[in-house]
Amino acid sequence: MGVRAATRRLLLEVLGWTLVLLGMAALVLPGPGLLLLFVGLLVLSEQYAWAERRMHPVRERALRAAREGVATWPRVLLSTAAALTLVGVGVLWGISPAAPDWWPVHERYWLIGGWGTGGTLIVSGALALGLLGWSWRATR
Numbered sequence: 100m101g102v103r104a105a106t107r108r109l110l111l112e113v114l115g116w117t118l119v120l121l122g123m124a125a126l127v128l129p130g131p132g133l134l135l136l137f138v139g140l141l142v143l144s145e146q147y148a149w150a151e152r153r154m155h156p157v158r159e160r161a162l163r164a165a166r167e168g169v170a171t172w173p174r175v176l177l178s179t180a181a182a183l184t185l186v187g188v189g190v191l192w193g194i195s196p197a198a199p200d201w202w203p204v205h206e207r208y209w210l211i212g213g214w215g216t217g218g219t220l221i222v223s224g225a226l227a228l229g230l231l232g233w234s235w236r237a238t239r
Contacts, residue, residue, distance in 0.1 A: 108146065115142035115150070131230055133161035165234035178231050185224030193217030 100108075118139030125132035137157045143150035169175050191210075194217075198209035210216075 111142055111145060115139050115146075118142060131226065133157060133164055134230065137161050162237075165230075166238045168231065169234045169238055175231070175235070179228070182224045182227035182231065185227065186221050187224075189217040189220030189222075189224060191217070192220060 116139065118135050120139075122132050122134070122136030122139055125135055137154060140150045140154040140157060144154050167174075168178060192212065193214040195210050195213055198206040202209055
């Protein structure tokens with residue numbers, strides 16, 4: 100195996116395992132857990148047969164979740180509102196207004212992270228809107 104092939108394999112393994120771990124974390128945290136898990140297994144399936152076998156059930160669950168997420172208008176509206184709220188909170192976090200009077204601790208602990216945290220929230224909201232749109236198109 101040449102250096103180029105070994106480097107490619109190493110990069111794909113690191114990417115695949117990173118996506119799998121992020122997907123597992125996003126199953127319990129806010130985020131597209133099944134999608135990240137599926138993409139991670141898809142990357143790992145180039146090297147491992149076990150990843151290919153596990154990829155198909157995850158794909159089916161992800162597609163079922165996508166269908167259920169847009170099954171009714173209230174779900175679509177609530178999901179859209181939640182994603183837009185996430186974007187709004189991200190913008191607010193980035194702007195970092197002064198701490199309100201009711202804030203119980205020192206002002207430096209108000210909205211820690213600035214645009215780094217706010218940008219992450221904005222990207223998460225945009226990703227949620229994109230996934231919602233994809234789910235809508237794929238199932239309607």
